[in-house]
Amino acid sequence: MGRGNLVALIVFGIIILVFPLVFTNPYYLRVMNFAGIFAIICIGLSLLLGYAGQISIGQAGFFAIGAYTSGILTAKFGFNVWSGIFIGIGINCVVAVIVGIPTLKLRGHYLAMATLGIGEIIHIVALADMEDFTKLWRSLGEALGYSPSALAAAVQPYAGLTGGPSGFPGIPTLSLGPWEATTPEQWFYITWGVVFVFLVLALNLIHSRIGRALRAIHGNEEAARAMGVNTPPLKVGVFVVSAAMASVAGSLYAHYVKFISPESFSINESIHFVVMVAVGGMMNVWGAVVGTIIMTILPESLRFFHDYDILMYGLVLLLIMMFMPEGVVGLAQRLYASTKSNRSG
Amino acid sequence: MATILSVEGVFVNFGGVMAVANMSGDVAEQSITSIIGPNGAGKTTLINVIAGAIIPTDGRVIFKGQDITNLPPHRVAESGIARTYQNLRLFKHMTTFENVMVARHIKTRSGFFSCALKLPLSRKDEKAIREKAWECLEFAGLTQWANMDALSMPFGRQRILEIARALALEPAVVLLDEPAGGLNPQETETLAELIHKIRSRGITVLLIEHDMSLVMNISDRIMVLNYGRKIAEGPPAEIQRNHDVIEAYLGKSTSGAAQQTSRPEAAG
Numbered sequence: 134m135g136r137g138n139l140v141a142l143i144v145f146g147i148i149i150l151v152f153p154l155v156f157t158n159p160y161y162l163r164v165m166n167f168a169g170i171f172a173i174i175c176i177g178l179s180l181l182l183g184y185a186g187q188i189s190i191g192q193a194g195f196f197a198i199g200a201y202t203s204g205i206l207t208a209k210f211g212f213n214v215w216s217g218i219f220i221g222i223g224i225n226c227v228v229a230v231i232v233g234i235p236t237l238k239l240r241g242h243y244l245a246m247a248t249l250g251i252g253e254i255i256h257i258v259a260l261a262d263m264e265d266f267t268k269l270w271r272s273l274g275e276a277l278g279y280s281p282s283a284l285a286a287a288v289q290p291y292a293g294l295t296g297g298p299s300g301f302p303g304i305p306t307l308s309l310g311p312w313e314a315t316t317p318e319q320w321f322y323i324t325w326g327v328v329f330v331f332l333v334l335a336l337n338l339i340h341s342r343i344g345r346a347l348r349a350i351h352g353n354e355e356a357a358r359a360m361g362v363n364t365p366p367l368k369v370g371v372f373v374v375s376a377a378m379a380s381v382a383g384s385l386y387a388h389y390v391k392f393i394s395p396e397s398f399s400i401n402e403s404i405h406f407v408v409m410v411a412v413g414g415m416m417n418v419w420g421a422v423v424g425t426i427i428m429t430i431l432p433e434s435l436r437f438f439h440d441y442d443i444l445m446y447g448l449v450l451l452l453i454m455m456f457m458p459e460g461v462v463g464l465a466q467r468l469y470a471s472t473k474s475n476r477s478g
Numbered sequence: 479m480a481t482i483l484s485v486e487g488v489f490v491n492f493g494g495v496m497a498v499a500n501m502s503g504d505v506a507e508q509s510i511t512s513i514i515g516p517n518g519a520g521k522t523t524l525i526n527v528i529a530g531a532i533i534p535t536d537g538r539v540i541f542k543g544q545d546i547t548n549l550p551p552h553r554v555a556e557s558g559i560a561r562t563y564q565n566l567r568l569f570k571h572m573t574t575f576e577n578v579m580v581a582r583h584i585k586t587r588s589g590f591f592s593c594a595l596k597l598p599l600s601r602k603d604e605k606a607i608r609e610k611a612w613e614c615l616e617f618a619g620l621t622q623w624a625n626m627d628a629l630s631m632p633f634g635r636q637r638i639l640e641i642a643r644a645l646a647l648e649p650a651v652v653l654l655d656e657p658a659g660g661l662n663p664q665e666t667e668t669l670a671e672l673i674h675k676i677r678s679r680g681i682t683v684l685l686i687e688h689d690m691s692l693v694m695n696i697s698d699r700i701m702v703l704n705y706g707r708k709i710a711e712g713p714p715a716e717i718q719r720n721h722d723v724i725e726a727y728l729g730k731s732t733s734g735a736a737q738q739t740s741r742p743e744a745a746g
Contacts, residue, residue, distance in 0.1 A: 334594040341593035341600055342579075342586050342607060345572070349580040352569030359529060359567075361555035361584035361647060370590050416571060 138336055141419065145332070149325045153318040162317035166389060168429035169324030170382045175409045175421035176331050177378030182407070183415035184339060185371045186351030187237060188245045190403045191252030195376040197259055197398035198225050199383025204304045204393050205294050214307055218384040222377050229376035233369040252403050259395040262297025300394025307388045320389055327385065328422065331378060335418045338374075347371055412453050414460025423462050482507040482682050483528070483559070483651050488537030490523050490706075497523040498534070499706040505651070505684055510677055512685045512693045514717075515703035516726060521686045522564055524703070525653050528684075529561045530554035542650070556584050560644035561653040564686070566636050568628045574639055575624040578611040581646035585610070611646055618642035618672065634665040641672065651682040658689040670696050694718065702726065 153162060174192055181187050202221035206212035212220075236247040261269075295301070307314040307323060314320055338344045349357040350364050358364060387393050405428070413424020431449060435442040457464040483505040490498040498520040505511045513521050526532040528539050530551040539547045546554055560581075569577050586603035593600045615621045618638050623631050628639060637657055644652050654673070658666045666689060673696055677683055687693045693700065694714045702710040702717060704726040710717055717723055 337596050338590065338594045341596075342583050342588060342603055343590055343593045345576055345580050346583050348572055348576075349569045349583075352572055353567045355531070355551075356563065356567035356569065357580065358551040359531070359555055359561055360581045360643065361552050362580065363550075363552045374590060374594075 135340070142329075142333065142336075145422075146329060149322070149329060152325075153321045159317045162321050164429060164433055165426075166317060166320045166324050168426050169321070169328050170386050170389070171406065171409065171429065172328045172422050172425040173324075173331055173382040173385070174379045174406050175413070175425045176328070176335050176418055177375030178406050179410050179413075179415065179418045179421035180335055180338070180347075181371055181375040182410055183417070183420070184344065184351060185347040185368060187368055187372065188241075188407070189248040189372070189375065190245050190400070190407060191248035191250075191255075192375065192379050192406045193398045193400065193402035194252035194255035195225050195229065195379035196383040196386070196402070197255050197395075198228060199380030200387040200393050200398070201259060201295060201383075202380075203384035204301070204387040207388075208301065208304045209294060214305060214384075214388060215309075218381065221380045221384050225376045225380035226373050229373040230369060233372040234365075237365065237368040237372060249400065249403070253400060256395055256398055256400070259295045259398060260298055261295065262293055265297075266293055296394070298395060300392060300396075302392040304387050304391045304393065306391065307385070314388075324385060324389075327381065331381075332418065332422065339418060343367065343370070408450065412450070412460060414462035414464075414466075416459065417462045417466070420460045420462040424460065427461065479506040479509065481505065482542060483684070484540045485524070485528065486538045486540065488524070488527055488539070489535045490520070490527060490532060491535040496706050498527065498703075501537070501703070501706070501708055503701050503708060503711065505682060506699070508677060508680055508682055509698040510673060510683045510685060510696050512687060512697040512700045513703060514687065514690070514693055514700060518705075519703040520706040521703055522655055523706075525561060525655050525684075525686060528554075529559060529653060552584070555647055555649075558647075558650035559653065560647040560649035560651070562637075562640035562644050562655055562657060564655040564659060566640060568636060568639060568643075570629060572628055573625050574620055574628045574631065575611060575615065577628045577639060578614050578643050578646045579607050581614075581643050582607040582610055585648070610648075614642045614646040617645065617675070619668075634661050637661060637665075638669070638672070641676075645676065645681075649681060651684060652676060654683060654685045654687075656686055656688060658687055658692050666692055 152165070156162065156165075174196055178189065178192055181189055199218075199221040202224055203214070203217035206217040206220060207214055232248075232251050236244060236251070239247055314323055339348075346357065346362045346367055349360070349362055350367065354364060386397070409424040409428045410421050411424070412420075412428055413422065414420030432442065432446055435445045435449075438445050453461070459467065481504040484503065486502050488498055488501045489496065501520070501524060513524065515521055523532065527534045527547075530546070530549050530553065533548060537547070538545055541554075541557060541559060544557070546557060546559075549557065569580060572580070586607060588597070588600040588603045591597070612621070612624075615624055618641060620635065620639060620642055623635055623639075628636065631639065637660070641652070641654065641657060644654075657673075658669055661669060670692055673683055673685070685693070685697065697714055700710075700712065700714055700717045701708055702720070702723050704722075709722045709726060710720045712720070
């Protein structure tokens with residue numbers, strides 16, 4: 134993956150190890166834990182958006198599937214937390230394949246709209262309460278010619294599992310045998326440990342035949358096909374990878390917060406993830422991590438402006454997009470390259 | 479020599495405009511065969527038909543005895559036909575080396591899992607990809623540009639990179655769409671040498687070109703297209719004397735004087 138990335142990974146690893154020792158304030162740690170969870174989603178989105186050139190405004194949907202699968206299985210059916218995480222990944226992969234095959238034939242705005250719609254459908258399913266489900270099954274029963282009440286009775290135990298608009302509490306924390314994650318420090322190492330591992334996997338992927346083929350699709354799709362790259366399975370594949378990463382993030386979120394509600398998985402969140410990747414720099418998977426940290430800390434630090442914080446947030450975004458469209462990491466790379474060539478030349 | 483590639487009665491109709499009409503022709507194995515013709519004669523369309531980018535309205539493309547007419551571009555590439563583009567289509571944001579490495583994609587098999595985890599299969603693939611891609615860069619004389627962003631190379635080098643990338647597919651036939659377009663005379667000479675070198679590797683070259691001196695110098699056989707139809711075919715010396723060809727390039731002469739003094743080079 135190149136020496137630059139290796140050095141960056143080592144530095145990044147050391148920062149992760151040292152951070153909770155320096156910043157012991159639980160508030161800081163909690164903010165960073167959420168940043169870590171979002172960074173996991175953004176690494177996957179960066180592969181999809183920056184490398185394969187396919188946009189998704191539906192990542193919150195995959196995030197939700199991971200969170201709800203873990204939450205429901207562990208809180209309501211007593212599953213082991215780890216099985217919840219892996220079942221969540223499995224469900225997300227299946228959904229991503231089913232959704233990806235038709236939608237990834239679309240381009241640009243159409244792909245954006247399609248993924249936005251899918252995210253919204255998943256959000257609506259999470260929002261649905263007992264009454265909605267009963268209604269749905271009743272009409273479904275009528276359409277299929279079953280006795281409506283019999284079908285409704287049969288699915289009754291499963292309806293309303295999501296807890297509707299108010300969500301549900303009581304999700305256990307992450308545990309392994311007798312050990313349980315309880316403190317913010319432990320959660321910091323869990324979330325950022327996963328970020329680190331996924332970053333390594335993403336970098337491996339980028340610098341492999343698959344990663345190059347994806348970048349070639351982005352660089353010139355027609356030429357990629359003429360060079361023997363069969364584009365549809367690759368596009369679906371990277372979509373599945375991004376969904377699986379979002380799923381892991383969702384599971385971690387559910388076990389960390391111990392309570393989930395549809396609010397955390399709305400379209401706004403999906404857009405937020407795209408913004409994080411864009412701010413950090415789309416052309417580099419490190420951008421996803423840097424962008425997530427900036428966009429998580431920024432709103433917190435803008436509290437100083439009280440009621441005007443939203444305004445300042447928008448202003449900062451506008452300035453970043455206007456003056457560094459390649460993102461923070463892209464700009465840093467360009468500056469570094471120019472100082473290096475100045476010195477040698 | 480045996481025929482490696484042939485088109486049989488190909489028609490391409492673009493919403494009423496007949497881009498290629500009843501085109502038939504054979505390309506001999508290990509030959510350098512050129513297609514010439516005025517702008518809009520249907521040359522690039524024909525390349526697109528062979529490469530699978532356009533499915534013809536009628537007719538067939540036969541490669542090594544197999545009908546490849548309806549194969550998608552990536553399958554055509556896999557079967558052994560590589561191409562370059564007249565208006566360059568290099569991969570943006572990738573180095574010269576990486577551009578060539580992409581063409582080794584179909585020669586390797588490791589999947590998402592293996593690549594992300596750097597399993598032995600993926601490491602082995604990566605090594606093989608690098609070796610072969612580097613060899614292609616060396617063959618085309620591009621090693622000094624290897625780690626440069628492909629699109630920041632000089633234009634002439636970018637044209638050569640298109641060829642190097644096509645060769646990395648280890649094709650039996652390479653389709654070159656106006657490789658000399660925009661090159662200076664010196665670069666064109668280097669290109670001619672490269673094309674000869676490609677042929678001496680046993681690769682058949684199908685060339686579309688406007689540079690008449692290049693075409694006349696290196697071609698074994700020439701096909702002339704005009705308004706989507708083949709109007710002549712033969713070795714260079716024959717084509718240079720062909721009445722219809724001169725007329726296609728220079729227009730109909732009433733006095734006949736132009737035919738005697740002008741040769742197709744003048745129109746190049």
